[in-house]
Amino acid sequence: MKKKEMTIALAGNPNSGKTTIFNNITGARQHVGNYPGVTVEKKYGDITYKGYRINVVDLPGTYSLTAYSQDEVVARDYIINEKPDIVVDIIDSSNLERNLYLTTQLIELEVPLVLVFNMSDMVEASGKTIDIKILSDLLNAPIIKTVGHKNQGTEDLLDAAIKLKEDRYNKKIKIKYGEEIENEIEKISKLIESKNILSGRLSSKWIALKLLEQDKKVIGQVKKETGTVYLEIEQEVGRSIEHLKNILRDDPVTIIAESRYGFISGALAEIHSETGTDKVSISEKIDQVFTNRILGLPIFGLLMWLLFQLVFKVGAYPMDWIDIGFSKLGDLFTRIIPEGLIRSLVVDGIIGGVGGVIIFTPNIILLFLCIAILEDSGYMARVAFIMDRLMHKIGLHGKSFIPMLIGFGCTIPAYMGARILENRKDRLTTMHVNTFMSCGARLPVYILLAGAFFPQIAGNVIFSIYVIGIIVAILMAKFLRATRFKGESAPFVMELPPYRIPTFKGILIHTWERTWLYLKKAGTIILAISIIMWILFTFPMIGENFSQDYDGEIALLEQSFESNEITEEEYEISITEVEAMMGAERLAYSVAGRTGRFVEPVFKPLGFDWKLAVASISGIAAKEIVVSTLGTLYSIQEADEESESLMENISKEYNPLIGYNFMLFTLLYFPCMAGMAVFKREAGWKEMWFQIGYTMLLAWVVSFIVFQIGRIFI
Amino acid sequence: MKLSEVKPKSKCRIIKISGSGNISRRLLDMGCNRGAEIEVIKVAPLGDPIDIIIKGYHLTLRKNEAKDIEVEMI
Numbered sequence: 204m205k206k207k208e209m210t211i212a213l214a215g216n217p218n219s220g221k222t223t224i225f226n227n228i229t230g231a232r233q234h235v236g237n238y239p240g241v242t243v244e245k246k247y248g249d250i251t252y253k254g255y256r257i258n259v260v261d262l263p264g265t266y267s268l269t270a271y272s273q274d275e276v277v278a279r280d281y282i283i284n285e286k287p288d289i290v291v292d293i294i295d296s297s298n299l300e301r302n303l304y305l306t307t308q309l310i311e312l313e314v315p316l317v318l319v320f321n322m323s324d325m326v327e328a329s330g331k332t333i334d335i336k337i338l339s340d341l342l343n344a345p346i347i348k349t350v351g352h353k354n355q356g357t358e359d360l361l362d363a364a365i366k367l368k369e370d371r372y373n374k375k376i377k378i379k380y381g382e383e384i385e386n387e388i389e390k391i392s393k394l395i396e397s398k399n400i401l402s403g404r405l406s407s408k409w410i411a412l413k414l415l416e417q418d419k420k421v422i423g424q425v426k427k428e429t430g431t432v433y434l435e436i437e438q439e440v441g442r443s444i445e446h447l448k449n450i451l452r453d454d455p456v457t458i459i460a461e462s463r464y465g466f467i468s469g470a471l472a473e474i475h476s477e478t479g480t481d482k483v484s485i486s487e488k489i490d491q492v493f494t495n496r497i498l499g500l501p502i503f504g505l506l507m508w509l510l511f512q513l514v515f516k517v518g519a520y521p522m523d524w525i526d527i528g529f530s531k532l533g534d535l536f537t538r539i540i541p542e543g544l545i546r547s548l549v550v551d552g553i554i555g556g557v558g559g560v561i562i563f564t565p566n567i568i569l570l571f572l573c574i575a576i577l578e579d580s581g582y583m584a585r586v587a588f589i590m591d592r593l594m595h596k597i598g599l600h601g602k603s604f605i606p607m608l609i610g611f612g613c614t615i616p617a618y619m620g621a622r623i624l625e626n627r628k629d630r631l632t633t634m635h636v637n638t639f640m641s642c643g644a645r646l647p648v649y650i651l652l653a654g655a656f657f658p659q660i661a662g663n664v665i666f667s668i669y670v671i672g673i674i675v676a677i678l679m680a681k682f683l684r685a686t687r688f689k690g691e692s693a694p695f696v697m698e699l700p701p702y703r704i705p706t707f708k709g710i711l712i713h714t715w716e717r718t719w720l721y722l723k724k725a726g727t728i729i730l731a732i733s734i735i736m737w738i739l740f741t742f743p744m745i746g747e748n749f750s751q752d753y754d755g756e757i758a759l760l761e762q763s764f765e766s767n768e769i770t771e772e773e774y775e776i777s778i779t780e781v782e783a784m785m786g787a788e789r790l791a792y793s794v795a796g797r798t799g800r801f802v803e804p805v806f807k808p809l810g811f812d813w814k815l816a817v818a819s820i821s822g823i824a825a826k827e828i829v830v831s832t833l834g835t836l837y838s839i840q841e842a843d844e845e846s847e848s849l850m851e852n853i854s855k856e857y858n859p860l861i862g863y864n865f866m867l868f869t870l871l872y873f874p875c876m877a878g879m880a881v882f883k884r885e886a887g888w889k890e891m892w893f894q895i896g897y898t899m900l901l902a903w904v905v906s907f908i909v910f911q912i913g914r915i916f917i
Numbered sequence: 918m919k920l921s922e923v924k925p926k927s928k929c930r931i932i933k934i935s936g937s938g939n940i941s942r943r944l945l946d947m948g949c950n951r952g953a954e955i956e957v958i959k960v961a962p963l964g965d966p967i968d969i970i971i972k973g974y975h976l977t978l979r980k981n982e983a984k985d986i987e988v989e990m991i
Contacts, residue, residue, distance in 0.1 A: 267946035
């Protein structure tokens with residue numbers, strides 16, 4: 204027998220335990236995608252239950268279904284356009300009054316509704332009782348009690364959904380908005396019906412209600428679908444709003460919202476038997492310390508310090524193992540593939556490139572683990588509460604603080620961490636300025652250059668670069684907010700949910716799905732870019748076109764070694780030198796090297812020659828590669844940031860001004876290709892190119908000014 | 918008086934919400950309707966935003982938004 208199909212959509216307030224219920228229903232059988240055209244996460248899964256294949260969609264958590272935020276638009280559009288068989292509204296039982304506000308709007312949409320009173324244990328523990336039977340009648344929807352974190356009531360929920368679908372229960376209830384408003388709704392809906400437009404999909408009453416509420420989305424849609432008739436509707440709506448304002452002395456939006464709250468308190472008045480003990484809950488006690496006027500900031504600082512230590516210090520161990528693993532893998536392929544292009548492609552191009560990205564996985568896992576714990580426990584909202592004053596001053600949101608902090612470790616998880624910001628402008632501004640928080644990969648470049656040019660005060664010089672980065676981030680955030688992301692910033696009106704112990708399952712799922720996104724999407728693009736970078740640094744091959752007869756020199760050296768004219772040590776050193784010089788010439792001959800020479804005129808006004816240009820280009824792959832490229836260019840094998848011979852070479856070639864300027868340049872231009880792949884994933888192509896373009900321009904302009912002014916004094 | 922002027926640890930009731938469409942809509946969605954009772958709990962360590970209890974839950978909002986809420990003390 205073929206299984207019957209049905210779709211249920213989970214709606215509910217943020218912090219109502221909706222995601223936990225979703226996890227309980229679907230278990231591991233869930234997927235994450237994006238709603239078309241927006242960055243709102245779409246989570247869905249399926250389960251086979253009592254002869255049904257049930258598709259479950261976890262809608263974004265919202266407090267309302269107006270078109271106030273992207274999340275609300277997405278949730279409403281899904282319910283209207285995809286017509287799920289059942290909408291399950293997850294409600295925090297300890298906070299009925301506000302949670303039921305969304306319910307009233309679902310009732311207005313006339314969708315088959317199952318109400319889930321989650322966290323019912325909390326209510327019972329506090330001594331309150333809810334008469335579910337009466338409330339169920341009043342709201343005309345089955346009510347199921349669940350305890351999400353104990354996985355209680357999940358089957359009851361599914362049973363109720365199936366029963367509702369099979370019964371096709373269709374008795375409608377009405378929310379009363381008062382006579383005046385209802386008269387106007389009647390008038391507008393009659394007009395809509397008489398024109399024979401917009402029929403079928405939505406009730407004309409609902410459209411009339413939304414028009415009175417001046418819902419931008421609905422107005423836009425009606426305009427599009429009704430064409431010339433719209434003018435007539437618009438006039439009628441305008442007249443109604445004026446009329447209502449006159450007699451009610453208030454905006455219809457307010458009156459309608461208040462009628463919904465009136466309906467709710469009416470219903471609750473009939474069932475709620477409150478016990479008067481208003482105990483201070485555990486959550487309140489925690490907050491007396493955690494958001495305390497004096498203790499709040501130090502505790503916050505300590506927690507952020509712990510987070511940073513955990514992500515980067517603890518993460519350093521598995522990173523080492525991955526590093527060793529990939530170099531072992533490289534060695535293995537060096538042994539099995541004969542010397543030549545294929546080996547170079549596999550070992551230097553693919554293993555080197557992809558390994559350089561996989562190595563950040565421990566950071567990503569740990570970061571998202573921390574974020575999941577902070578979010579699920581309720582502390583994330585407190586982070587915003589504590590930091591908002593500061594972050595708001597520079598045009599960001601309280602929650603921006605965490606991605607900014609993470610940026611000092613690695614920009615990639617920082618970009619992904621910006622997801623905690625719901626408002627698009629806040630999120631994009633945070634992402635666009637994050638790159639100026641000096642990431643860990645830039646540190647080797649600073650160490651090398653500061654060590655070469657300012658050996659006495661290297662620490663201070665590096666610190667100054669970090670500080671400049673922060674200042675640039677603040678200025679750019681203000682600038683972007685005033686220009687590209689102008690407009691009303693999201694009002695800061697946010698729930699401080701009660702502290703809760705996060706569920707193990709929830710955190711694991713959360714961490715895993717984000718890590719997987721990183722590995723999958725970034726991994727595929729990075730493989731492609733790694734190969735491209737390898738080609739650029741390898742072709743065209745120099746062949747026999749070396750400026751000197753290196754092979755002859757090597758042969759000579761071998762001869763002298765065999766005839767014992769030089770010691771083995773001398774021989775090794777000389778061979779290394781010759782090979783290094785060959786490497787430098789090969790690089791100079793390649794597309795990358797030629798590009799460096801070609802773009803040299805652009806870099807000249809910054810004081811950079813073609814070698815620094817090539818090093819900058821290689822930094823696109825990953826900033827720390829700047830060091831090894833400089834090593835190759837200065838014919839030093841196995842160069843790292845502490846290589847003294849490399850420091851000596853570059854300090855001979857350039858003056859300290861150029862050295863400092865190159866550090867600035869490295870700080871300012873976009874982080875790396877892996878970062879850009881993630882940026883594209885998070886924000887789309889357009890924003891990615893904007894990030895690349897404006898950071899390069901900024902890097903150039905700042906370096907230009909510093910060099911041109913600086914050289915007057917030298 | 919305005920909600921932004923109410924001292925912590927005191928209770929008040931909403932009389933009117935002014936402010937632009939987006940903000941008043943958001944406030945309504947979060948339970949700030951006329952007649953709703955508010956208890957101001959505390960001010961954030963840096964002086965803004967504030968933490969209030971409304972409809973039995975904790976809500977935080979900037980003083981700038983709280984300015985739009987007209988209240989009477991109870």
